Amino acid sequence: MSSEHYVPPVNPLPPVVAALALFIMGIELAFMLGSKGLIGGPSAVGWRLDALRQYSFSPDILDWMIQNGRWPIEHVIRFVTYPFVSRSFTQAIFVCVFVLAMGKMVAEVFGGIRMLIIFVLSGVGGALAYALLLNPTYPLIGGFPPVYGLIGAFTWLLWKKLSLVGENQARAFQLIAVLMGIQFLFRLLFGGAPDWIADLGGFATGFGLSFILAPGGWARIVGRIRRD
Template structure:
């Protein structure tokens, strides 16, 4: 007998909305501003101002760190960069990936664990990125999304989902993501050489933050997954 009260689309966990609503709200305002629908002429520069105010800038971080100035203005950028994007398309992909991966991980992990994986992976991704990249700023949800991919991979690897144990698929998402990054890197490197009139194209180093975020999310899952902390304690006691 069919249950007609069942929703046609499974509702998203509240924690997933908590992560994506700031991205959606910010991008909606910036898109309307760029379309000239709000803010007047001054609104054209809102995206630049938002990126400058909330993005992660390696040079700024190193200067402040060397001076010992670990203030709120510096520390919040390790998280805030994940909610602002350079383009509407980048924001759209960030929101969609966060929704999809967040929903899947939240079916296994507690809500607080999903949020922790996203935020800590973003922080670790920015920290590693800032330590290795000289001046290129970091924006967007992708290091946090990579952390969710790490948690997703952990779920498949441990066979915690209803999909059953599928170790061969556990690392397919991050492999695909890194392959895309390599392709884009080659394109950005080769196109200016083939077509000099295009001028130099900036080579993206975001993959450093994303790969770091993936390993952070995967490693953190050993602790925040169901019974993960108890299992970790048991292993440490055995040693």
């Protein structure tokens, strides 16, 4: 059989999606191996705690920056670093699973770079929603807000597809409704920090960015403005 006609049974992952998942899991593995004393020496036991102190998103620090009008880079960078510091191995695994699944579907339509932009900016949007709407004292860590941004982009794709076939577009939001319902149930049963608002903020950011970043999206917006 000619290799020109070979079709792989499973579509390969876009490189940026695989790299993103490997980066997140690589950091988590370093934390785990360090905590067991297998790498990094004695100081490696505290790597996760040090990372939480330096790279988590802190609403208190954001308040300080706004009040003083000062934006040190070591604090501003927290908007984009907190998703890469997981609370636990389990959290990192779930984040990577969603990145691989949702990231693949989004990247295949939007392209790898635009998928990465949605991931990063959804993390920023989630952090802002968390800080400004709740004003909590707990720092924000973990990759769920940008993951929900990818879910937002995927929801946008479903929303557009349903509009093309003349079906009820509200069906596109079934996934986010189920996920948020599960979150509320877990909060009621086990408690925890109110970081669901960050996930919802990430979702809204990803959904909104899709209008611009989808192929031809910006051209459609410019054309609509000119017609108006």
